Amino acid sequence: MQYPLPIAHLIDAYMKLPGIGEKTATRLAFYTMDMPDQDVDDFAKSLTQVKKDIHQCPICGNITEKDVCDVCSNPNRDQTTIMVVEQPKDLMAFEEMGEYDGLYHVLHGVLSPMDGIGPEEINIKSLITRLQKNDAVKEVILALNSTPEGESTSMYISKLIKPAGIKVTRLAAGLSVGSDIEYANSITLKRAVQGRTAL
Template identity: 70%
Template sequence: MQYPEPIARLIDSYMKLPGIGQKTATRLAFYTIDMKEEVVNEFAKSLLSVKRDLHFCSICGNITEEDPCEICSDPTRDKETILVVEEPKDVMALEKVREYHGLYHVLHGVLSPMEGTGPE
């Protein structure tokens, strides 16, 4: 039996997320059907807001609502120290610890000279 088109599209959408296969996507789709409409609306607004309201800092490449980001704009940060990280989530994790006071450079991926992936 095939799913109705709206469910099939939702399953396909969930499967585009990393680590989500057919079975989990189907479970999420049917969970979404059972959610209250206002909860689904808030979820949809959150997804749209992330795409519309966030961008990358022109200095460090971190995700931000303002450009430059809060870290690059902070006059108390150590401007002589730059920590290179793979993803914005790494910046978030390090900032939670509150031990590092320098700046960051976000690569948005991994450098791997052995595999031919280098700086652009």
Template identity: 70%
Template sequence: MQYPEPIAKLIDSYMKLPGIGGKTATRLAFYTIDMNGDDVTEFAKSLIAAKRDLHFCSICGNITEDDPCVICKDKSRDQSTVLVVEEAKDVMAMEKIKEYNGLYHVLHGVLSPIDGKGPEDINIASLLKRLQQNEAIKEVIIATNATPEGEATAMYISRLVKPAGIKVTRLAHGLSVGSDIQYADEMTLFKAVEGRQEM
């Protein structure tokens, strides 16, 4: 049986989301249809507003409504450290622990030759430019995920940054190999920041 076109389009739309297959997309589509009309309207408005109003900070690459973002504008933060993460959601995870008070830099991915992602495909050039233009930065903390791609990216950044005389550290114990920062609990993240090691 073929679904009516509006349902089929909705299913196709849900399937564009990562990790959503046909069955889940179908379930979500029918759930959406069963929702109250006002809730559906609010949901649609939220999607449109997020896409329309959010963009990347021109300094750190974090998701923001304002440019620069609130973290980059906050002069009370430690201006001498920059924590480098893969995705904007990792910034949110780190901010939850309330132990790190420095700046961030979002790469928007990692080096992955298999996927055809090289240094020019992620936000590394702007990090290097930022470090050259801001002599206050004394330490770069690399917080890429403990995956082969995350490790390769960390090593690549370390090789580029160290010659400039900037200390390069890596989040240490607490994060197991293969884990994503966004799924770690607050204590694990706290221990990882506390136990970072120079590269």
């Protein structure tokens, strides 16, 4: 038996989410049908709202609902240091740690030639432009995950920036290889930032 089309469509939609296979998608679709109308309405609205209201900060690439994100618009942040991270979730992890008071640059990915992701596909150009326009920046901390892609992206960026005389550092090897910054605890992150080494 085939599911009625609206249910099949909903199952397909759930299957587009990461880590959700057909079985889970089907369970979620049936669960959705049993939800109160109001809850389903709110759910649908929050999906469209997040796409409409959230955009990338034009300066650093962080996600924000304002013109410029809270970090970039805060004059009390240390304007001499930029920490480069892969994803907004990594930025959140460092903010939660609460020790870092510099600025950020969010790449929204790492270089991965096998997946067709080159320098043009992530926020590298905007980082270079930002550094060229702003000579207050004295240090760039590369805080990418210790995956092969993260490593080669760090090397790539380091080569681009170093000739400009800016100090380039990377996190201390406190994070185990392949571990996600997003999931590291605050103490581990703090140690990784404090023990950062020059590249």
